Amino acid sequence: MTTKAAILPVLVKQIKLLPGLVGETQSGMSPSKKLLFDTQVNTVLRRCTETIDRNVTALVAGKSIKLRRKISEAGKSNDSAMSAALQLINLLRLIEEHLGPIQKPLETKITEAVSESISSLSREVDKLSVRNESEIKSHWHSLNRNIEGLLRKLELLHPHSRQAFQATLWWFSQQGKSMDLDLLFGIRNKPPLALNELSKVIDKAEQGIVAREKKELLSFYQMTPQQLLSTIQKTIRNCRAVSSPYLKRAFKAEVPTQVIKHLEGIRRTLQVSLGPERAREWLNSPLELFDGKTARFALLAGETLPLLHLIKRFDEAPHY
Amino acid sequence: MILFIDDEARLMDSYYNYLEIEMEPYGQEVRFISDVDEALNYFENQHAEIDLVILDVMMPFGKSFSASRSNSGLATGLLFYKRIRNLTPSLPVLIFTNYYEDGLEKLFANDSKCQLLQKSDYLLEDFVFEVKKSLSLC
Numbered sequence: 365m366t367t368k369a370a371i372l373p374v375l376v377k378q379i380k381l382l383p384g385l386v387g388e389t390q391s392g393m394s395p396s397k398k399l400l401f402d403t404q405v406n407t408v409l410r411r412c413t414e415t416i417d418r419n420v421t422a423l424v425a426g427k428s429i430k431l432r433r434k435i436s437e438a439g440k441s442n443d444s445a446m447s448a449a450l451q452l453i454n455l456l457r458l459i460e461e462h463l464g465p466i467q468k469p470l471e472t473k474i475t476e477a478v479s480e481s482i483s484s485l486s487r488e489v490d491k492l493s494v495r496n497e498s499e500i501k502s503h504w505h506s507l508n509r510n511i512e513g514l515l516r517k518l519e520l521l522h523p524h525s526r527q528a529f530q531a532t533l534w535w536f537s538q539q540g541k542s543m544d545l546d547l548l549f550g551i552r553n554k555p556p557l558a559l560n561e562l563s564k565v566i567d568k569a570e571q572g573i574v575a576r577e578k579k580e581l582l583s584f585y586q587m588t589p590q591q592l593l594s595t596i597q598k599t600i601r602n603c604r605a606v607s608s609p610y611l612k613r614a615f616k617a618e619v620p621t622q623v624i625k626h627l628e629g630i631r632r633t634l635q636v637s638l639g640p641e642r643a644r645e646w647l648n649s650p651l652e653l654f655d656g657k658t659a660r661f662a663l664l665a666g667e668t669l670p671l672l673h674l675i676k677r678f679d680e681a682p683h684y
Numbered sequence: 685m686i687l688f689i690d691d692e693a694r695l696m697d698s699y700y701n702y703l704e705i706e707m708e709p710y711g712q713e714v715r716f717i718s719d720v721d722e723a724l725n726y727f728e729n730q731h732a733e734i735d736l737v738i739l740d741v742m743m744p745f746g747k748s749f750s751a752s753r754s755n756s757g758l759a760t761g762l763l764f765y766k767r768i769r770n771l772t773p774s775l776p777v778l779i780f781t782n783y784y785e786d787g788l789e790k791l792f793a794n795d796s797k798c799q800l801l802q803k804s805d806y807l808l809e810d811f812v813f814e815v816k817k818s819l820s821l822c
Contacts, residue, residue, distance in 0.1 A: 505807055512804075515695075524694070527744060531692050534742035534758060538782045539804065564756060 517544075520551050529557060533565040537572030545573055545596075545620035567593075578624065584631045585647070591664060596623045598666025606669065615669045626672050627663075633675050685733050686714045686815070687726065689764070690740040690780070693718040702808045703815060710821055720746040720760060724767060736776045736818050737768055741783035758783065762791065765798070776818040780811070 516532050516539075523529035536544055548570050552563065559566070567590075574582070574589040582592060603617035617623045634643035647660045653674055654662045662671055686707065690696045693716065704714045712735065717723040720743050727734065741761030745754040754760040761781060768777060777798040784802065792798045801814060816822040 509804060512695075527691065528694070530744065530757070531742065535782055537758065538742070538784055568756065568758065 513539075517547060520547060521556060523556055526557060526562075530562060530565055533562070533569045536569040537565075540569060540573040542573060542577040542624065543621055545570060545624070548573075549600075549620050581624070581627060581631065584635075584644070585627070585660060585663060586644075587664075592627075593620075595627075595663050595666060595668065596620045598664075599623045599626075599668040600666075602666045603669060611669065611673070615672055617669060623668060626668055630668075630672055630675050685730075686712055686736045686738065686819075687723070687730075687734050688714055688716045688738040689718075689720070689723040689743075689761075690716070690738075691718050691720065691743040692740070699808060699811060703812055706812045707815075710819075712819070720744060720764065721748050724748045724764065727768065728771065731772050731775070734772075734775065736778065736815065738778045738780050738815070739764060739768075741779060741781040769795070778814060778818055780806075 516535050519528055519532040520536075523532070536548065540548075548566055552559075552566055570593050571589040574592055578589075578592065581587075582589065585592065585595075587595065599617050600619070600623060603612075603615070606612055615626065617626065631643075634646060637643075638646055648658050650656045651659055651662070651674075653670065654667065657665075659671055686703070688696075688700055688703070693700075696716070700714060700716045707714055715726070717726060724746075727737070739761050742758055743760040743764075745751055745757050745760045745763075749760055749763045751757070754763055761779065761783070765777060765779065768775065774797050777795075779792070779798065779800045780803060781801075782803050789800060792800055799814065799818065801811070806814070813822065
């Protein structure tokens with residue numbers, strides 16, 4: 365048995381002990397509430413176990429000690445169910461920390477984002493002296509959302525099956541955030557399975573996110589979600605061809621969120637400098653820099669960076 | 685009997701297991717089916733035995749529905765709902781989904797026996813409460 369294979373069952377066994385330890389602390393709960401709590405704990409734990417399973421390499425690298433200590437502390441904690449929930453949140457945070465060293469930039473980025481959201485939840489919970497069920501429920505609610513987000517992201521990176529991958533893309537189309545566009549972009553460029561017809565489902569996922577999260581941007585540039593996504597993709601492609609090290613450093617456009625940030629910057633500058641109406645007119649006026657084509661046309665062709673450069677000079681120029 | 689249809693069995697098992705425990709005292713069996721074709725077949729043959737259908741929306745369209753009408757699977761459950769209503773106009777239905785589009789509620793506005801629940805808003809106990817309400821158990 366390899367070291368990796370040997371350590372996993374030990375960790376999983378220890379994690380599985382946690383519901384029992386947590387259960388002993390719930391003397392004040394009714395049997396049905398206890399059952400509910402245990403079921404929810406088990407759901408979270410199962411998800412933790414899956415996370416560990418996927419990232420056992422990092423755990424093998426001698427980083428499991430902290431996790432084990434935390435698990436044993438769970439048994440000695442005080443007698444409120446909230447503290448059990450807190451322990452679980454901490455446990456998740458530790459798991460997230462273990463994910464960090466993995467040498468896959470995309471995975472690490474996701475991990476950092478989820479870790480931050482779990483940490484902020486944990487900080488919020490730390491401030492409370494919670495003893496009533498409704499508050500516990502609200503924190504379970506946040507925790508569940510966070511864990512589901514993490515699980516969905518991992519599912520895209522390491523799909524259980526083609527069907528699960530597709531279902532996860534549907535989920536992103538309805539629940540994904542704009543930062544998830546980077547993940548979808550990465551998945552499209554380096555798919556974990558043969559995409560074929562699934563590339564259309566990735567399109568739908570991206571369009572769903574943009575339509576929901578970027579309404580102001582779509583309205584300002586008068587673009588459909590498909591046009592905005594095409595602008596983003598073309599900008600990234602054009603940016604790869606830029607040879608100037610200065611431009612590459614100053615205007616990064618390697619992933620969708622960076623392009624979106626530039627587009628939002630252009631919008632803000634134009635709206636502040638010209639006002640909303642004139643900004644819109646300017647977007648649709650021919651520009652010498654683009655051989656008489658409009659700024660909006662240039663954007664649709666993926667010329668975001670030259671436009672940004674122009675706007676930056678425009679913004680720095682004295683206003684009369 | 686409660687028929688619970690959702691393609692993501694792995695993610696829904698805690699809901700299913702908890703519902704099964706909570707429904708046992710009421711003599712309600714819970715039948716979970718993740719395959720759309722199997723679920724439709726089961727519903728069409730057994731609808732007289734079913735007291736409530738819990739239905740996801742975003743599911744593979746299978747052989748029973750078309751790719752275009754189901755929007756490549758995004759809206760399969762809505763087509764399934766229409767089949768339910770063709771056979772059983774007053775059977776309680778809970779649409780339990782992550783799917784959302786503007787005007788979705790309007791689809792069910794005239795159907796007092798159908799309720800739309802967003803998955804992300806419902807923890808286990810809230811979900812079970814809604815099931816009990818639909819079956820007039822609370």
